[in-house]
Amino acid sequence: MIDLFTDPLVQRMLLVALMVGATAPIVGTYLVHRRMSLLGDGIGHVALAGVAAGWLAGSWADLVQVDALAIPGAIVFAVAGAVVIERMRARGVAAADVIMAIMFYGGIASGVLLISAAGGSNANLMGYLFGSISTASWADVWVTVVLSAVILVIGLGLRSALFAVTHDQEFAYSTGLPVAALNMIVAVLAAVTVTAAMRVVGVLLVSGLMILPVAIAQLITRSFTRTMGIAMAIGVALCLTGVGITLFYNLQPGALIVVLGVILYVVVASGAGLVKRRRHRHDRELATAEGAPA
Amino acid sequence: MTAADATSLDHDAPPVLTARGVRVRLGGHEILHGVDLDAHPGEAVAIMGGNGSGKSTLVRALVGAIPMAAGDVTVFDQPRSRASARRIGYVPQRASAGGGVSATAREVVTAGLLGVGHLRAPRDAKARALAALDDLGVADLADRDVSRLSGGQQQRVLIARALVRDPDLLILDEPMAGVDVPSQEALAAALTARRDAGKAIILVLHELGALAPLVHHAVVLEQGCVTHVGEPPRALGVHALPGHDHDHAHSDVPEQTPSTFAWEVRQ
Numbered sequence: 001m002i003d004l005f006t007d008p009l010v011q012r013m014l015l016v017a018l019m020v021g022a023t024a025p026i027v028g029t030y031l032v033h034r035r036m037s038l039l040g041d042g043i044g045h046v047a048l049a050g051v052a053a054g055w056l057a058g059s060w061a062d063l064v065q066v067d068a069l070a071i072p073g074a075i076v077f078a079v080a081g082a083v084v085i086e087r088m089r090a091r092g093v094a095a096a097d098v099i100m101a102i103m104f105y106g107g108i109a110s111g112v113l114l115i116s117a118a119g120g121s122n123a124n125l126m127g128y129l130f131g132s133i134s135t136a137s138w139a140d141v142w143v144t145v146v147l148s149a150v151i152l153v154i155g156l157g158l159r160s161a162l163f164a165v166t167h168d169q170e171f172a173y174s175t176g177l178p179v180a181a182l183n184m185i186v187a188v189l190a191a192v193t194v195t196a197a198m199r200v201v202g203v204l205l206v207s208g209l210m211i212l213p214v215a216i217a218q219l220i221t222r223s224f225t226r227t228m229g230i231a232m233a234i235g236v237a238l239c240l241t242g243v244g245i246t247l248f249y250n251l252q253p254g255a256l257i258v259v260l261g262v263i264l265y266v267v268v269a270s271g272a273g274l275v276k277r278r279r280h281r282h283d284r285e286l287a288t289a290e291g292a293p294a
Numbered sequence: 295m296t297a298a299d300a301t302s303l304d305h306d307a308p309p310v311l312t313a314r315g316v317r318v319r320l321g322g323h324e325i326l327h328g329v330d331l332d333a334h335p336g337e338a339v340a341i342m343g344g345n346g347s348g349k350s351t352l353v354r355a356l357v358g359a360i361p362m363a364a365g366d367v368t369v370f371d372q373p374r375s376r377a378s379a380r381r382i383g384y385v386p387q388r389a390s391a392g393g394g395v396s397a398t399a400r401e402v403v404t405a406g407l408l409g410v411g412h413l414r415a416p417r418d419a420k421a422r423a424l425a426a427l428d429d430l431g432v433a434d435l436a437d438r439d440v441s442r443l444s445g446g447q448q449q450r451v452l453i454a455r456a457l458v459r460d461p462d463l464l465i466l467d468e469p470m471a472g473v474d475v476p477s478q479e480a481l482a483a484a485l486t487a488r489r490d491a492g493k494a495i496i497l498v499l500h501e502l503g504a505l506a507p508l509v510h511h512a513v514v515l516e517q518g519c520v521t522h523v524g525e526p527p528r529a530l531g532v533h534a535l536p537g538h539d540h541d542h543a544h545s546d547v548p549e550q551t552p553s554t555f556a557w558e559v560r561q
Binding site: 029032033034035037157158160161163164166167168169170171172173174175176177178214218221222223224225227 | 354357358359375376377378379380382384386393394395396397398401402404405406408409410413414415419437438439442455459465
C-alpha cells in the first residue's frame with residue numbers, strides 16, 4: 001500500500017485529481033447560478049476541436065510527439081470558444097441553448113474532421129473524450145497546477161463581484177461593476193476549467209465534474225458561499241475516491257467519478273427528502289397537539 | 295398641504311438627476327421617444343403609466359442597465375458614469391434577481407457594497423448588511439434563502455441591498471408589486487425616512503397605492519412619450535390603496551386608468 005503512494009504515476013494521478021476536484025466546482029457554482037450549466041459542455045466540445053487542431057499542427061510540424069500541441073490547442077480553442085459564446089449571449093444574437101447546440105455539433109464534427117486530416121483516427125480522440133489520467137506526465141501536472149491556480153485566485157478572489165453579476169445583472173450594472181468584463185471572466189474561467197479537467201474526466205464528462213458537486217451541495221445548504229465550499233470538498237472527495245478505486249480495479253476513472261457523483265446525488269437527495277418529510281410530519285403533529293383540547 | 299410638501303424638498307438645489315431627450319431602442323423598435331426627467335434632493339418622483347408605456351425601460355436606461363440610443367443623463371452635475379453609480383441605489387423588479395444557486399439575504403445585501411474599485415466586499419460587510427436588513431425590519435431573515443421568502447420580504451431585502459450603499463438617489467422599479475400590506479407599510483416608512491433626510495427618490499409605479507403620501511411629483515408616460523408632468527394623479531392612488539372599496543367609494547367618479555388619465559391631461 002505504501003509502495004503504491006510512492007509510485008510517481010500514482011502521485012501524479014492523485015495530485016491532478018485533487019486540483020481538478022477542488023477547482024471544477026468553483027466555476028460550476030457560477031454557471032449553475034447563471035443558469036448556464038451546459039456552458040462547460042459547449043466549451044468542452046470546442047476544446048476537442050482544439051485537441052484535433054493541435055494534433056494537425058503537430059503532424060504538419062513533423063513533431064516527434066504528434067500530440068504535443070493537443071493541450072495548447074485545446075486551451076486556445078476553449079478560451080476562444082468561451083469568448084465567442086459570451087459575446088453572442090451578451091449581444092442577444094441567439095438564445096443560449098441554440099448557441100450551445102451549435103457549439104456541440106460544430107466542436108465534435110470539426111474535431112473528427114481535423115483528426116482525420118492529421119492522419120489520425122477517432123481512437124486518438126478517445127483519451128480526450130473520456131479522460132486519460134493514468135497517462136499524466138509531470139508536464140501535465142504542471143499545466144494543471146497553473147490552470148488550477150488561475151481558477152483558485154480569480155474564482156475565489158472575485159467571488160463577491162462574480163456572485164453579484166451572476167445573481168442580478170441589472171443591479172450589478174447600476175452599481176458600476178464592470179459587468180461585461182466579469183461575465184467574460186466567468187466564461188474564460190469555464191474554458192480554463194474544461195482544459196484542466198479534460199485530463200481527468202474527458203471533454204464529454206467535464207461538465208459533470210463542474211455541476212454535480214454543486215447540485216449535491218445545494219441539497220444541504222442554502223448559502224451561496226457554503227454551496228461553493230461544500231461543492232469543492234465533494235469534488236475533491238469524488239475525484240480522489242474515483243481515482244483511488246481505479247488503482248485497484250480496472251475501471252475508467254473519468255466515468256467512475258461521474259457515476260459516483262450521480263449516486264451521491266441520488267443518496268443525498270433521498271436523505272434530504274426523508275428529513276424534510278419527517279420535519280413536516282413532526283410540525284403537523286405539534287400543530288395538532290397544540291390545537292387539541294386539554 | 296399634503297404630507298409630501300412637509301419635507302426637505304429643495305428645488306433651488308441642483309438636481310440630483312437630470313435626463314434630457316432619452317431615447318431607447320430595443321429589438322429594432324424605439325421604446326422611448328425622447329423623455330426628460332428631473333429629480334431634486336428631498337424629492338420623490340413617480341414615473342407612472344400603463345403596461346408597455348416604457349416606465350421600466352426609462353429607469354433601466356437611467357442606471358445604465360440598457361444603452362440609450364440618444365439623450366443625456368446627468369447625475370450630481372456630471373455626465374452619468376460608472377463612478378457616479380456609487381451614489382445611486384437601484385431596486386430592480388423582483389423577477390430580475392436570483393439564480394440557480396440559493397443565496398442568503400445577507401449575501402444578497404452584501405452585493406450592494408460593491409462598485410467601481412470595490413470588486414471585493416469590505417471587511418465590515420456582514421455587519422453593514424445586517425444593519426441594512428434591520429432598518430427594513432428583516433434582520434431575522436439574514437441567513438434565510440432569499441428565494442424562499444415571501445414577495446414582501448424579498449422586496450425588503452432588495453431595498454436593503456440598495457440602501458446599504460447609503461445612496462443619495464434611490465431608484466425603485468415597481469417596489470409595491472406583489473407585496474403584502476405590512477411590507478407595503480414598512481417600505482413606505484423606510485422610503486419616507488430617506489426622502490425626509492434629503493435624499494432623492496425615483497419610483498416606477500403602476501399606481502400610487504400606499505406610497506401616495508410620499509410622492510411629490512409624477513411623470514406619466516404613454517407609449518414612450520411623456521404625457522403629464524406635475525401633480526401626481528392621486529385619484530388613481532386612492533383606487534389602489536389597500537382596502538379601498540372600488541364598488542361603493544367615489545361611485546360618482548368615472549374609473550380612470552393611467553392611459554385614460556394621460557389622455558385627459560393631453561386634452
